[in-house]
Amino acid sequence: MKEEFQLDTISVSELGTSIVNGAQSEKSSPDPLALDNFQRDLHSVVPEMPQILQHALTQFTTNFAKGYGDVLDQRIAIGHILLSTATAAEKNEVQTANWFLDTSPQILVN
Amino acid sequence: MTSLLDVIRPLTEQLDNLNNKATPAITRYNQDTTQFQNYTKSSVTGMTGNIPFLGQGADACLAAVDRNASRAHHVVAKLSDFQLACDQTKKELEEMTGPFDKESLYHLGVHDLYGNLDSRNADPYNTAVADYFLLAQGYSAYDTTDLNTIIIWRIREDTLPGLSWQLDALLTPGKGQGLLEDNINYAVSCIQGDFQRFQTQRHSDLKEALQSKHIEQGAYQVYDADVDGSYNLAMHYVNVIAGKMKKGYTEWATELQTIVGQFQLDVLTASAINEPSIGDLITEVTTGPNANAKVLLWQTPNGLIVVVKGGVDAATVEQAIQQYITQHHLQGTPVTLIGYQNGGSTAQQIIRDGGQQYRVTNLVLVGAPLEDNLPQGLNTFVYQAQPKEKSEEEPTFLGLKKDQLFIPVAAVVVGLLTDGAGDFALLPALGEGVKDVGTEYAIAYGWNKAAQQWNAQHPGEPMPEMQAGQPLPIYLDAGDGNGIHQITWPEATLLANGKLPHAKIFFKQSDFVPNEPGANLNNFTNSSFLNSQFVPDPDTGRLPHGGALPAGS
Secondary structure, three states: OOOOOEEOHHHHHHHHHHHHHHHHHHHOOOOOOOHHHHHHHHHHHHHHOOHHHHHHHHHHHHHHHHHHHHHHHHHHHHHHHHHHHHHOOOOOHHHHHHHHHOOOOEEEEO | OOOHHHHOHHHHHHHHHHHHHHHHHHHHHHHHHHHHHHHHHHHHHOOOOOOOEEOHHHHHHHHHHHHHHHHHHHHHHHHHHHHHHHHHHHHHHHHHHHHHOOHHHHOOOHHHOOOOOOOOOOOOOOOOHHHHHHHOOOOOOOOOOOHHHHHHHHHHHHHOOOHHHHHHHHOOOOHHHHHHHHHHHHHHHHHHHHHHHHHHHHHHHHHHHHHOOOOOHHHHHHHHHHHHHHHHHHHHHHHHHHHHHHHHHHHHHHHHHHHHHHHHHHHHHHHOOOOOEHHHHHHHHHOHHHOOOOEEEEEEOOEEEEEEOOOOOHHHHHHHHHHHHHHOOOOOOEEEEEEEOOHHHHHHHHHHHOOOOOEEEEEEEEOOOOOOOOOOOOEEEEEEEOOOOOOOOOOEEOOEEHHHHOOOOOOOEEEEEOOOOOOOOOOOOOOOOHHHHHHHHHHHHHHHHHHHHHHHHOOOOOOOOOOOOOOOOEEEEOOOOOOEEEOOHHHHHHHHOOOOOOOEEEEEOOOEEOOOOOOEOOOOEOOHHHHOOEOEOOOOOOOOOOOOOEOOO
């Protein structure tokens, strides 16, 4: 039997806000390990390395920042979906589920 | 005293620097992910029995959180790979360099010496080799306790300082070795200049001693000849030491280049963060929530990626894909089809069946052999386990060990030609029918490589029929005494028709998954080789690589 749709607006709104804020501060904030600072920090080492290695190091730094940035963006998107769902005048369970399912692999045959 | 360790210090310090920057970031990002996952789960499911969010939306939310955490772990694992590469490379460089800094490596050996190296005596007019070593230096020797060390240090001081600013040259194969040899030659020429000045001075001193009657004419002649004899011997010894140092330093440079080259590769492999690799995909479909699924599908902006595992027939898979395509209005979409182990046969059957509403552009087989009768224009990528390694002691020919060159199976003998990528294997299918398997494999392999080459050179253009004269990446010894050469199409045809009964064929091994430590070749997980192999993009026409570029790039 399917579980019934249930949503506590305040709790879910708070959760959404908290996820968005957390991911945003991990992406960019004064924290030295915030992603943008970390990327800058790694980049600062590149000119100190032999030129022969600079391309590979730049590529890694850029790709890592993009990869983890995407993870944090996805986290922010999850927070926003929760916020939208909680604050929508009409809560649409299926639409909410579809939003979340957007990025998942489909299991065609189990 | 400058050492080789000093030369590479700018590199090792920065590797350490990167390691120190990455380590806390790894811990922090993993902690943040765990915190995000736990906090969201506990908030959705409620900690006190009050469930704030329930139903399909909540389930989908939790699944999305898990996927995000899984992705975060994947990305941070790449940062860990990078950190590990920095750490290990620094350690390897230091461990490798240490022995090359030891003076004993360059000492004159018993066989290098003509008598004692130190033949000095109390006679002030006598000139010995040791006098050149000790007294003829352009500056005070650092260490006078060992005559070898004096010269070694002198050469080192004219060779190594300043090299830390020329790391790029040192890291360039050939150039680095040349630079070291030139510097050592320069050091020897400086020593020679000093020795010659000392030689002139000694001649002059002896003449003065003769004129002031401190020595007789006869003694003078002996002493004077000694000056030149000792000079020649001293320079000989310097050259022997320099030769040993050249050998040692150039070996060091070669090892330095190898280690740094490996680091470069490791960093580039760790950079493959956003591109799904074959290894990533295999991990995804064999572990976690998808472990039991038989067919998985990813929709990318450029088409579909479908993984088929064992235990399902072609018709069922085709029906499932059709249904997905209909539902999502994706008629005509390109598909990269991946057959995993027992699913390999099913995947190939799907392609042979044809007539679907989608186009399979790439076929990837992991742990499954390529079969016959696949349509032309299909890119295939085959990854199979490598049979047992052979002893490293065996002699090789063209990089092949003897028994890899000649395997007497039926009329055709199959071997592999190494491309220098490391150890490799024989065609695994030994036994009855190996002739056909080998021939078919070689032709399919040749076709695929030719297709890849065409796509690279003619992006977006359909590949024409293979023409005679187009080279195949297969090598043939037809047994006619002409040796091994790249096979031609007419020869391939003759081979396929059994017209070359004494032929031996060889082909480059690049699709066998190396049996590296930690890799599990039973299920093809934890293989750094597969982790470095990108999933080909379904849309082969969009990219110049003809599908060899990763999906979604």
